Amino acid sequence: xxxxxxxxxxxxxxxxxxxxxxxxxxxxxxxxxxxxxxxxxxxxxxxxxxxxxxxxxxxxxxxxxxxxxxxxxxxxxxxxxxxxxxxxxxxxxxxxxxxxxxxxxxxxxxxxxxxxxxxxxxxxxxxxxxxxxxxxxxxxxxxxxxxxxxxxxxxxxxxxxxxxxxxxxxxxxxxxxxxxxxxxxxxxxxxxxxxxxxxxxxxxxxxxxxxxxxxxxxxxxxxxxxxxxxxxxxxxxxxxxxxxxxxxxxxxx
Numbered sequence: 593x594x595x596x597x598x599x600x601x602x603x604x605x606x607x608x609x610x611x612x613x614x615x616x617x618x619x620x621x622x623x624x625x626x627x628x629x630x631x632x633x634x635x636x637x638x639x640x641x642x643x644x645x646x647x648x649x650x651x652x653x654x655x656x657x658x659x660x661x662x663x664x665x666x667x668x669x670x671x672x673x674x675x676x677x678x679x680x681x682x683x684x685x686x687x688x689x690x691x692x693x694x695x696x697x698x699x700x701x702x703x704x705x706x707x708x709x710x711x712x713x714x715x716x717x718x719x720x721x722x723x724x725x726x727x728x729x730x731x732x733x734x735x736x737x738x739x740x741x742x743x744x745x746x747x748x749x750x751x752x753x754x755x756x757x758x759x760x761x762x763x764x765x766x767x768x769x770x771x772x773x774x775x776x777x778x779x780x781x782x783x784x785x786x787x788x789x790x791x792x793x794x795x796x797x798x799x800x801x802x803x804x805x806x807x808x809x810x811x812x813x814x815x816x817x818x819x820x821x822x823x824x825x826x827x828x829x830x831x832x833x834x835x836x837x838x839x840x841x842x843x844x845x
Contacts, residue, residue, distance in 0.1 A: 599685045601784050603630075603693045603701055606791035609801040613646060615791065616694040620654035626684045628677055629658040630695030630704075635673060636832040638664035638821050641814045644805065655689070664821055664832035670703045677704060678782060699756075705786055707778035709771070714762045722761045723829045726754060734761075742770040755831060 602619070604612045616627050629635065633643035637660035645659050657680045662668050677693070677700075684691040693701065726734045731751030738761050739746035745760035763771050793801070826833055 599681060599691075599784050601681055601691050601693060601786050603705075603786060603788040604791070605698075605701060605788060606696065606793075607798060608644075608696060609805045610791040610793050610798060611801075612694050612696070612791055613644075613650075615789070616692045617646075617650060617653055620690070620692050623690050624688070625690040625692050626655040626657060626680070628680050628684075628691055628693050629656070630673075630677070630693045630697055630700045632668065632670075632673070632695075632697040632700060632831065633834075634659050634695070635662050635668050636660065636664050637662065638832060639817070641809055641812050641817045644809065662832075664824065664830065665826055668831055670699050671708060673700055674703050674708055681782075681784065704782060706775075707782070709774035709776075709778045711763055711771070711774045712767060714766045718762050718766045719758075719829065722758045722765070725761075726758060727828075731757065737761075741765070742772075744772050745770065755834065758829070 602625075604616045604619075606612050613627075616625075619625060620627050627646075631643065633639055634645050635658060636643065639645070640660060646656055650656075651659075658673070658676055661676070662672075681691045693704070695701070725737070729737065731754065735746050735749065735751050735757060738757060741764045742760050745757075749756050749760065751757075760771055763769070763774065767774070821833065
């Protein structure tokens, strides 16, 4: 049994289709580990195919946690995930299991390692204002507006990253401080020992892997899954709906 201060945690990170999940599965099976999801889309049960969640056969080879634990109608967040991830890591330590965190959501991994900024709750009116402005202007023009309020966020975020652009806008509009300013107020990292494996295949190999995954997802029923999600008529600003609608608006093309 590990104490919180010496609990080891292995992070396996990299871009989509880089082989993170396959590597984590082999390591977890070999070393008595548990796999904990750190992908912001794989937390939704409605996105099993669209977010490439592990199938039943894979989950039988090693314990998997935090996959599909939210309904698409719920608004997931880094704070919700971090709290659950810390609980799963603690449970793994109690059972002498080595936790492997797997995912491509950098915000989640940074929040776990460095601590989470205590940003106040954003009023619904400001969230609605940001979403309406983004939809009216498109990502490029919205990012230009954001640059006047938060130049750092605007410079590092692509125009198509709707969720993070909206978050940056909402925080500075609601609090008068940027996300970077709030992050500097973070309470500090969790008392864990982290080791990181970063998988970065050559671009050509990665593109080929993405193409193969896309074909496999279509064959597995991704379009039906997307239609089922959209048929629920959920608000377009929910994180889960991003996987079932175009990521780029006409104004960004």
